[in-house]
Amino acid sequence: MKHALLASLVAASVSFIATTPALAAATVGQAAPAFTLKDTNGKTVNLADYKGKTVVLEWHNPECPFVKKHYDTANMQGLQSKYGKDGVVWLAINSTEPGHQDYKKPDVLNAWLKSSNSAPTAYLMDEDGKVGKTYGAKTTPHMYVINPQGTLVYAGGIDDKRTAKKEDVATAKNFVSAALDEMKAGKSISVSTSTPYGCSVKYKS
Amino acid sequence: MSSVTSRILLALALLVTLAAAPSRIFAQPVKTEHVLAELIAEQTSVQPGKPFTVALRIQHAPHWHTYWRNPGDSGLPTKIQWELPAGYTAGPIQWPYPHRLPLGPLTNFGYENELLLLTDITAPANASGNVTLKAKGDWLVCKDICIPEGGSFSLTLPVSADPGPKSTWASVFKRTRDALPVAPKGWETASTIEGGVAKVTVKPLAGTTHQPKGLFFYPYQEGSIENAKPQPVAAKGNGYELSVTLMPPVPPGMKTLPGILVSDNGWGLGPAKAITVGDDPGQSTAIPTAFGGSATTGGGAGTVAATTAAAPAASVPTSTLTFWAALAFAFIGGLILNLMPCVFPVLGIKVMGFVQNAHEDNAILRKQGLTFLAGVVVSFWVLAGILLALKAGGQALGWGFQLQSPLFVTALAILFTLMALNLFGVFEIGLGLQTAAGNVTGKGIFGEAFLSGVLATVVATPCTAPFMGAALGFTLSQPAHVAILVFTALALGMAAPVTLLSLFPAGLKWLPKPGAWMATFKQFMAFPLLATVVWLVWVLGSQQGNTGVMQLLCGLVLIGMAAWAYGRWGMQGSKLATAASVALLAGGIAFAWPGAPDTTANIRADGTAKPGQLPWQPWSQDKVAQLRGEGKAVFVDFTATWCITCQVNKRVALHDAAVIKRFADTGVVPLMADWTRQDPAITAALASFGRNAVPLYVMYPPSGDPVVLPEVLTPSLVLAELGKVAAASGGSKQAAR
Numbered sequence: 001m002k003h004a005l006l007a008s009l010v011a012a013s014v015s016f017i018a019t020t021p022a023l024a025a026a027t028v029g030q031a032a033p034a035f036t037l038k039d040t041n042g043k044t045v046n047l048a049d050y051k052g053k054t055v056v057l058e059w060h061n062p063e064c065p066f067v068k069k070h071y072d073t074a075n076m077q078g079l080q081s082k083y084g085k086d087g088v089v090w091l092a093i094n095s096t097e098p099g100h101q102d103y104k105k106p107d108v109l110n111a112w113l114k115s116s117n118s119a120p121t122a123y124l125m126d127e128d129g130k131v132g133k134t135y136g137a138k139t140t141p142h143m144y145v146i147n148p149q150g151t152l153v154y155a156g157g158i159d160d161k162r163t164a165k166k167e168d169v170a171t172a173k174n175f176v177s178a179a180l181d182e183m184k185a186g187k188s189i190s191v192s193t194s195t196p197y198g199c200s201v202k203y204k205s
Numbered sequence: 206m207s208s209v210t211s212r213i214l215l216a217l218a219l220l221v222t223l224a225a226a227p228s229r230i231f232a233q234p235v236k237t238e239h240v241l242a243e244l245i246a247e248q249t250s251v252q253p254g255k256p257f258t259v260a261l262r263i264q265h266a267p268h269w270h271t272y273w274r275n276p277g278d279s280g281l282p283t284k285i286q287w288e289l290p291a292g293y294t295a296g297p298i299q300w301p302y303p304h305r306l307p308l309g310p311l312t313n314f315g316y317e318n319e320l321l322l323l324t325d326i327t328a329p330a331n332a333s334g335n336v337t338l339k340a341k342g343d344w345l346v347c348k349d350i351c352i353p354e355g356g357s358f359s360l361t362l363p364v365s366a367d368p369g370p371k372s373t374w375a376s377v378f379k380r381t382r383d384a385l386p387v388a389p390k391g392w393e394t395a396s397t398i399e400g401g402v403a404k405v406t407v408k409p410l411a412g413t414t415h416q417p418k419g420l421f422f423y424p425y426q427e428g429s430i431e432n433a434k435p436q437p438v439a440a441k442g443n444g445y446e447l448s449v450t451l452m453p454p455v456p457p458g459m460k461t462l463p464g465i466l467v468s469d470n471g472w473g474l475g476p477a478k479a480i481t482v483g484d485d486p487g488q489s490t491a492i493p494t495a496f497g498g499s500a501t502t503g504g505g506a507g508t509v510a511a512t513t514a515a516a517p518a519a520s521v522p523t524s525t526l527t528f529w530a531a532l533a534f535a536f537i538g539g540l541i542l543n544l545m546p547c548v549f550p551v552l553g554i555k556v557m558g559f560v561q562n563a564h565e566d567n568a569i570l571r572k573q574g575l576t577f578l579a580g581v582v583v584s585f586w587v588l589a590g591i592l593l594a595l596k597a598g599g600q601a602l603g604w605g606f607q608l609q610s611p612l613f614v615t616a617l618a619i620l621f622t623l624m625a626l627n628l629f630g631v632f633e634i635g636l637g638l639q640t641a642a643g644n645v646t647g648k649g650i651f652g653e654a655f656l657s658g659v660l661a662t663v664v665a666t667p668c669t670a671p672f673m674g675a676a677l678g679f680t681l682s683q684p685a686h687v688a689i690l691v692f693t694a695l696a697l698g699m700a701a702p703v704t705l706l707s708l709f710p711a712g713l714k715w716l717p718k719p720g721a722w723m724a725t726f727k728q729f730m731a732f733p734l735l736a737t738v739v740w741l742v743w744v745l746g747s748q749q750g751n752t753g754v755m756q757l758l759c760g761l762v763l764i765g766m767a768a769w770a771y772g773r774w775g776m777q778g779s780k781l782a783t784a785a786s787v788a789l790l791a792g793g794i795a796f797a798w799p800g801a802p803d804t805t806a807n808i809r810a811d812g813t814a815k816p817g818q819l820p821w822q823p824w825s826q827d828k829v830a831q832l833r834g835e836g837k838a839v840f841v842d843f844t845a846t847w848c849i850t851c852q853v854n855k856r857v858a859l860h861d862a863a864v865i866k867r868f869a870d871t872g873v874v875p876l877m878a879d880w881t882r883q884d885p886a887i888t889a890a891l892a893s894f895g896r897n898a899v900p901l902y903v904m905y906p907p908s909g910d911p912v913v914l915p916e917v918l919t920p921s922l923v924l925a926e927l928g929k930v931a932a933a934s935g936g937s938k939q940a941a942r
Contacts, residue, residue: 027453065353072834101349129309138278138311162281164345164353166834167908193454195428199351200279203309 415473539698574707580658760797
């Protein structure tokens with residue numbers, strides 16, 4: 001039983017990999033792949049709507065301890081509101097498949113956003129995981145920064161402290177804020193990729 | 206409970222705890238919800254100036270896994286931070302080769318089942334005495350979801366010139382060594398980068414005939430390859446070439462891809478299945494960066510200051526506990542059980558039986574004693590069997606679990622009431638205690654002796670919790686035959702006094718001759734039994750609420766009436782009265798039968814302060830994390846209504862006026878984890894501290910490791926702990942900048 005299950009899982013993932021260009025198709029220095037998703041209020045959001053603006057993509061799952069690390073310390077909310085004031089568009093994306101125990105319905109996520117004082121520009125539902133796989137999002141959090149010209153300029157982890165420990169937030173070097181600050185100052189981005197860390201994105205197998 | 210009673214109980218609990226103190230040397234692996242972790246050594250002693258190998262052993266719950274040094278697409282490598290005595294040095298973690306763990310489109314590298322992370326430690330040349338190795342471990346354990354866990358470990362070994370025998374773990378160490386990557390003797394390995402692909406080649410040297418199968422390459426560097434992509438193998442000359450897809454963007458200047466190459470059937474190099482390709486860059490997971498950036502981070506062994514995040518760390522008593530010591534302590538523990546307040550009435554009856562029989566046939570007395578012994582032993586076996594079976598089935602139960610069942614509590618209350626009425630002389634049963642005195646050859650007396658053994662065990666278990674909890678938690682983590690033997694020793698200890706008295710009736714000579722006083726004594730012994738009934742009713746009240754208590758008491762009245770009717774008329778041969786009393790008994794049982802639990806019964810922990818009490822809030826693991834995240838210290842009381850020590854502690858220490866005031870002053874939040882009813886979350890939390898019983902008191906400073914308080918509290922002890930945590934949280938605020 002266990003082996004049969006495992007075998008079918010492996011088979012499914014192999015066939016998936018064989019049929020999709022998928023993971024890690026989004027490459028820093030190239031155009032960010034276009035997408036259209038519904039947000040938690042049912043509104044359709046198109047990446048192209050934000051052409052001319054800097055866009056941050058944050059892969060999200062409220063149940064993940066690594067996500068909690070950055071929300072329980074108000075680190076993520078702080079970035080959202082700080083750069084929101086500069087006109088940066090912040091899109092949280094949830095690619096958890098509806099069958100997974102971590103899956104939450106849009107209204108539950110809206111309540112979560114409210115209770116956690118989070119303020120992304122929009123919270124997008126990617127239940128079939130297509131956008132996540134197009135971007136090669138592996139973990140929650142997995143962060144992407146797109147410049148006003150639509151080019152992907154940062155992809156990777158949120159910072160350099162690869163732990164789930166809340167106390168590490170204060171001493172970590174935050175790659176996303178560094179990238180956004182450097183863009184604002186007209187400098188080139190010093191760290192444009194890093195290995196993401198966190199829980200696996202709960203994709204449909 | 207009057208304060209006099211609580212003082213007596215406190216004294217008793219203290220006595221028992223002190224007497225049982227040696228049982229604390231039981232080794233405690235750290236048991237979290239998903240792994241059992243412990244520090245183990247390959248040898249039984251340390252030699253001065255020589256290296257020796259220790260390991261963090263992680264036994265994963267089925268289907269859960271932890272990670273290799275390169276965890277793959279998500280996850281984190283396990284970390285060990287050593288705290289060694291001066292002169293001792295620790296090497297890096299020696300990782301056995303990992304397995305692929307596919308998860309949808311992602312693939313991780315890690316381990317399931319049993320894992321040993323080996324570390325070589327070198328002793329200084331002047332080492333002597335005993336050495337205590339301490340380590341903190343942190344790991345991320347995942348299945349569909351991930352939980353960061355961790356624990357503190359220590360291991361004490363004697364230092365001696367003579368290596369002595371290998372430890373019992375030696376075979377597991379050997380198995381782990383067989384899984385370590387080895388140098389490719391007889392093979393030539395290499396890696397080159399061609400565009401977005403790394404070509405990993407392996408060629409047999411002259412004389413090598415082995416044909417490897419099922420090749421897979423694991424790079425040391427996290428994020429360097431597309432972990433989920435197949436690695437096509439092509440024949441190249443007389444060797445093989447794997448095409449490993451690199452993760453774009455490929456860093457400019459990347460020339461090689463070091464890692465390990467695993468073959469399902471090994472390499473013809475003994476048991477080794479993994480060989481190295483290129484040089485190990487060292488165990489820091491540098492993050493590859495493009496466009497000239499640089500970002501590296503710690504991730505290897507011993508680089509991260511550890512404090513546990515979501516999972517509480519248990520402090521682990523050190524020991525190289527021998528099996529015989531475990532048995533000896535279990536026996537002593539059993540002896541002490543005879544003094545427990547809930548066992549005493551049962552034994553009182555037993556002793557009274559001896560008084561009656563002391564001057565009768567010694568052979569019968571002996572048989573009776575042995576039957577009692579059998580009753581105790583069999584009951585302990587049954588308990589152990591149930592616990593082991595449920596554990597095997599993945600159920601989480603704790604010691605004293607039977608009192609979590611309202612039905613069991615009700616049945617016990619009915620039984621004790623009937624026994625008390627019997628002692629009062631309201632009714633007698635054919636071969637009951639009284640008639641038995643004149644009819645000692647009847648078979649019934651053996652059944653009675655057996656049953657009193659069973660009864661003594663069943664009521665004794667909740668009393669054992671305070672000092673047996675840790676030991677039993679440990680025992681249940683051992684193989685079944687060890688657990689059964691420890692339980693047997695416990696049973697023998699408990700049955701020893703009564704059995705010895707029956708085997709050597711000379712000891713009974715100090716008892717007065719049978720006479721009229723016996724009727725008085727017998728009637729008096731009914732009162733401790735009734736007191737036990739009161740306690741059981743109270744336990745039921747917390748499970749079933751007021752209505753449940755009313756039903757039970759009404760049932761007991763009917764049952765009392767049944768006993769009376771039977772005693773008054775039934776025993777004189779009135780069939781009608783016997784039938785009526787059976788009907789009354791049935792009615793009483795039906796009345797007392799517990800209904801659906803009253804969920805409002807346990808709202809004591811509702812966050813509001815009642816006069817003379819702490820403002821308890823209900824416990825949850827999230828709540829602890831949340832409060833600590835807000836910078837608050839948290840005190841958790843793992844308790845149950847049926848745990849007398851818990852109630853005594855609450856009354857004497859926790860609800861002391863000065864303690865309540867200090868809680869308010871320091872802002873420490875009191876949380877109550879009520880285990881009166883079965884609760885898997887609480888059972889898991891207890892297990893994470895290596896416990897399987899209440900009470901357990903844990904003080905969580907806002908950051909850092911939780912502190913476990915003793916099982917018996919005093920106001921001054923709690924005040925001192927509150928003072929410490931207040932000082933520590935002041936300090937940690939500064940440290941946090």
